[in-house]
Amino acid sequence: MSRRTRRHIAPFVTAAGTAGAVLLLAGPAAAHVRVIGDVIPGKPATLQFRVPSELADATTVRVVVAVPSDISVTSVPALDGWTEKTVTGSAGKSSQVAWTAEPGHEIEPAASQTFTVKVGPVPDRYSLTFDTEQTYSNGTIAAWNQEQTGKKEPEFPAPVLVINPEASPAPGEAADSPKSGTGESAAPPSVAAKPADTAADEDEGSSMGLPLAIGAGIAAIGAAAAVWAARRRRGGGASAS
Structure with missing residues (x-):
């Protein structure tokens, strides 16, 4: 776990130990930020980021998605009740996309919201990772930026979109990442038995x-x-x- 991630998720840990404090909603581990998209190497794609609100007594008010340098954002469809801002990096490409909820449109506990981004041609590589920050109404920030280094998914995994499963994973890319476009875990490698x-x-x-x-x-x-x-x-x- 990175130092940044520890700092951001600290409110989850400290709040859980106090009476009447913030509690995470019970649910399967799959209730994480996911990226979904039907992608073809070399072709434009529409990506959808599904963001669940996992705190029991706080709403999600802001979502920021880091855009890998391998792709360019072509447009961000308007989402009712949310304002969008795209930040351009030094290379002229979008470095992040941020959505902020207007009053009354926050993501309620146990609910989820889908944010859509259209991107230019996707590279022919194994996968792309989209580090995401989720801000709650009580100030808690969940940093979804942990890499999966084995079969077991980390507590706050970064959303990963597999583009070409036949390509060799680059350093830092886990071969057990989710399947392309589904957000589902890939089948584990066969065990010699x-x-x-x-x-x-x-x-x-x-x-x-x-x-x-x-x-x-x-x-x-x-x-x-x-x-x-x-x-x-x-x-x-x-x-x-």
Whole structure:
């Protein structure tokens, strides 16, 4: 977790330990900021950012999305009850898009809002990451900017849009990122394990092996006893004559 993220989510931690304090709404881990879009490398795309309001006693009043330098924002469709501002970076490209709620249009607890951005041709690469800041009416800021470095999703994951799943992930891009355009987790890589039927066969073989070994041992002892008895009889007969 970055230092910036720790500072921003500190109100969540400290408030939860006080009586009548801010509490996170109960819900599945999937209730995070997500980016959705049907993208084709080299083609323009329409991206949608789904932002849920996860605090129980505060509303979402502002959303800021950082725009990767790989793409350009062509337009931001108007959203009723929200004012939009696009910030242009030094290279002439949009560096971030910010939406601020007008009174009475905040995102209520347990509700969500979708923010749309149209971008120019998307690059032919594995994925794009959109760090996002969500500001609540009580001053709490949730920084959705944590990278996923393994199969387990972090507490505040950055929205990731996979463009070309067949491309090799760049350094810092997790191969377990969400699938392109769906916001769903990609299937985990296969684990080297024995098939169930093979394991069952091995268990059956091992369970049968012990009785077979015991039976073979008894048979060997019996055969040895028979040989010894036969030799003794032959020896006894010779002394009697």
